Amino acid sequence: MISVKVTYTVKPGFAATNKHNIQQFMKDFKTLGNDFRYTVFEGADGKTFTHLSQYKNEMIQKKLLETPSFKSFQQQRDDSGLERQPQIEFLTTVGSSHDIF
Incomplete structure (x- = not known):
C-alpha cells in the first residue's frame, strides 16, 4: 500500500477555483473503483489544502495521477502562483480502525 500526504497553499484569489x-477530478476518481482512497481537506485559512491518498499499489496510483482532470488541476494550481509549493510526504500505515483494502 502507498500512502501520500500533499500540502500546499494557494493565493486567496485562487482558492475557489x-x-x-x-471537485472535477473527484468526479472522475469516483468512477475508477475501490483500490484507493483520496480525500482533500481545506485548512482554516481557506487557502491551504491537504490531499491524503492511499493506493492499493503503484498501478492504481499511476492511473489516478494520469487522469486528465487531475493533470489539469495540477497544472492550473501550479500556474496560479502558489504561496507555498506542494510538500509531499510518504506515510507508513501503523494501524487503522477499518480494513483499508
Whole structure:
C-alpha cells in the first residue's frame, strides 16, 4: 500500500477555483473503483489544502495521477502562483480502525 500526504497553499484569489478543480477530478476518481482512497481537506485559512491518498499499489496510483482532470488541476494550481509549493510526504500505515483494502 502507498500512502501520500500533499500540502500546499494557494493565493486567496485562487482558492475557489482550486476547490472547483478538485471537485472535477473527484468526479472522475469516483468512477475508477475501490483500490484507493483520496480525500482533500481545506485548512482554516481557506487557502491551504491537504490531499491524503492511499493506493492499493503503484498501478492504481499511476492511473489516478494520469487522469486528465487531475493533470489539469495540477497544472492550473501550479500556474496560479502558489504561496507555498506542494510538500509531499510518504506515510507508513501503523494501524487503522477499518480494513483499508
